[in-house]
Amino acid sequence: MMVKTYLLEILTAVAILAFIAIFLYTSSTMEGAEFAGSDNVGSGLIAELSGKDPESFAPLIPQWEPPSGEIESCLFALQAAIGGIFVGGVFGYWLGQRKSMSDAKVNR
């Protein structure tokens, strides 16, 4: 019964653990694995296919770039935090709504 109730939680935990295990395995055994973004790897292939130097692809519309990896990760964390506020806020709102509804039933 317990297994059936929490089947999805168990599956999620197994999937995440398997994902971590695969990462630890590939990162220690694979040679030349840099874990760069697939976007960059894709851009490398574009340069190869078009026979142009990757540096020669200039932005069509000028673009601001985060000056360092730290600033980039700060802004990515900000993006995740904004999402987290929405998700947490709504789940809290729904929990409160449900609680006040059941309290109202008891008082009646």
Added chain:
Amino acid sequence: MHIMEGFLPWQWCIVWWLIAIPCLALGVWQLKKIIHADREALPLLGVTGGFIFILSSLKLPSVTGSCSHPTGTGLSAICFGPWITSVICAIVLLFQSLFLAHGGLSVLGANIVSMGIVGPVIGYAVYRLLKNTSVNIYLTVFLATALADMFTYATTSLELALAYPAEIGGFGTSFILFMGIFAVTQVPLAIVEGIVLALVFKYIIALKPDILIRLKIFSEAQITTARGDA
């Protein structure tokens, strides 16, 4: 799935923008309609949109030795359809173009088509196909979200292969090469994303089943069964 600024010829940028704009316009119109019709739909939009913000910021390592991020668009596509999802994706992708140098303004149209249109359309189609069958709700959510993720990356590969056909073998060869980079990396991420979002859906069902029934996302009987089984 981001095509980087400058890496798509301007002719293709225009083509993808022309496809993206009508979808976004339809999305904005639907969004206005749903907000006026049902205020209680807003929190659900907050949760499903929130997951797009969170998941698309996580760059995860994969078996190919490179990193990529999930899209998180499937849940919103199931609840609100593909066009409203396009609008949320456009906001996220605009943020990433302006502040993170991930994508850019000229390639934004192409990136909206892959993450905000094709992915959600596929996710929504999978959900509609399975909705009225005996397939378990969570399996439906898993398949819709995982496939929305996979097809986003297949679309990026398609967009790049169209713009950069290989000298020998042309479009087909290029498509296979780009799929090798984007799609293969994405397989494990899409599976994990599908499972995680199915779990999130379980919590939405547990907390607020009435909104799912009212928006006719699943029938009352299906929701009741789902609350019983998991």
